[in-house]
Amino acid sequence: MAILPSWNSVSQRISLRTFTCQRSRSGFGANSSKPHKTCMSPSCELNTRILVLGYSARLQGGVTKVTGHLLRHMPEMELHPFLYGYTPRLYSIFRTFISFLAYCARLALNPGRYAIIHIIIGSPGDALRTIPYILVAALGRYKICLQYHTSTDIIMQGLPRSFIRTLVLRIWKLVDTQAFLSMSLARLHGDFACQATQTVVVIPNALDRNWHETEILPVTDRNRDIVFFGRWSWEKGVNDLVNALEKVTVPVECECYTNPPNGVHPAHCRLLPWVPESEVLRIMRTARILILPSYAEAYPTVLLEAAACGTPFIATDIAGIPDIVNESGAGVLIKPGDVRGLAAAIDMLMTDEDLWKTLSNNGKKWVSQLNTESIVAKWRNTYRNMLKGKGNSWTAPPP
Template identity: 25%
Template sequence: MSHQRRFVRPSVVMVGPHPHRVIGGISAMINLILDSELSRRFEIEHFPTVVAGSKRQKAMVALRALLRFTWRLLARPVSAVYVHVGGDVSLYRKSAFILIARLLGKRVLVHYHAGHFESYYRSRSRLGRWYLRRVLRSSRRLLVVSRCLKEAMHRILPGAHVRVLHNAVHQAALVHGEIRTDADRLRVLFMGDLSGPKGIHDLLAAMPRIVARAPQVRFLLCGRGDVASIRHHCQQRGLLPFIEHIGPVPLSERGEILRRAQVFVLPSYEEGLPVSLLEAMAVGLPVVSTWVGGIPEVIVDGVNGFLIPPGDVASLTERLLVLVTDPGLRHRMARANRVRIAREFNVSRFIAQLADHLTAVMGRSGDAEDQREHHLRFPTPRRWVPIEPIDHDMG
């Protein structure tokens, strides 16, 4: 009697925000991972730790996730624990998962997405800094989204196994039709939290001069934040007729609003590698952004966008005016962005590199930085099914 050897996929327990009920870059990357070929090579179980809702609801979701996570590690073998971490509070919240996994002898891969770790770390107490170092050193490997963040991590954690894994986007799902270079109403898109760190107040300060010189311009201000305050500010300054949208955009409408725009602006003060910027590049939008985080690793000043110092409203105004008044330049930058995303920030490359990192953490062969080419072939992907039904009343 012959026996066939059955391939057993290595098991990966992943921790991070809910891929559909939280809007943000980390959720976008988790959704990309769960909907990719990676689930054919690894058995991936995702434990959502954050959903949209009140502080009490978020605390209950996090506590329930921690209990389920601990039980899962005790119940069955796990090849690796993969933890997504944002900034500030997220690191402390995820530290419980990281330390429990290490206490139970599991191998941990930490994926740090925020861009301001060093300044946050320096602002902590001596005990707080010790705790953050202890948590991050508990991982077998630490992934970051930009080279500058890798350098910052090495300054704080000398000798740590830090690797760069740039974010990626599904370009084919975002792109429809030809690049638009002209429109009766030329739209400038801002997509991010409507908050100071994202530079929304600098954009508001630049708007009066822009609409005075280019009255055909309309603004799309898309994101969470104090919408009422921003609307009041615009009303007081006579800017409301030039604004087509203020506030959040459902995930289902994200691609549509990207395709409506002709220019993308994100004058942030701190960043990792913003997914919204990569999405804008994927659909062919020229970019005006800042010299922070991983943005200069994606935007070459004057080639596929413009970079300015954070807080420089005069430069922000000037660069936006150049783009809205020069259709030829917009066209050239748009094509450069679509080509760059297709070559360097595509899903296949991201998944291949992530697979190498997971394999290395498990102690098997393969290392993303030691291999120049990635030749992973997987069967057709299937969509993720939650481990247990999600309580939609908590969102």
């Protein structure tokens, strides 16, 4: 378990970097240059349409939330859902197939309407589902942006056969731009499917204005001990959470906002149904600790939301989470599966009020840079560079 440096001791804050991917030993380019000037005004709307392939708006989860945020603030974007359910039910499979046919018809009946196809991948299943979409876009000579909402190693591990992994990597080489949520995720991707003609961009998620305007409540005014937001599944580390709560030395209760399974009643946990984002804000700002003991994540928006509310968090040392903790100084890192470390971290944040205040203030200061205007402007700048057929060159910093 390690506590990352506080805000004042963090020398390098998150920056929105773009760099051209080249075949080098490190996997990234070695030549750097100044980035293009970015239009920071929301009025700088693109003169073309962007078709976003993502999840249905009725699905809960981080991918849906981030996609919805971009759609609300970028009128030039249009959503075409390719996923209608997290489980392979017959209805979801049928809807997914019909969605692909509708996608083909949409492009055929609207020639020239879309210049860029923006495809979001959040799981190994998405990597397979989006293969025909990428092929159709490549045949139609559209510019393709592939945005990863999970780490590449999770995608590769989740694909059943080596020839399928090879197929996916070859398909990824057809895209023009690959987008990641953090520099660590870009490094994990390495040069899997990166060619000298492709551009890699690093753009984190943004938070809506209401999160930035949230006032931090002191620890004495918070009436919730611990909160957890996520699916009730092993990859979210729920078993570790339940076991750790039994080892905590101070009396605590955890509110878990999830998809409650039938007949499961873990000790020290209250399983509650999903809540809308407005309720998440209210709950988060009245909690003392957020816990995310996941085995599979990318750059969790829920940690950004916790930082905006001044709520210290405990999360696992995977994917892009170390970037968040290192840059913000707002949380505690533990190893995946470290039940004793998780229990010790809970005890520490529940009893050390000075440490809690430090992490709380660090998070609120850091998250202010992840505002909608700057993130949207970066996306528009990326799209403009795609349309011009060029990308910024940037040297990836050392690990």
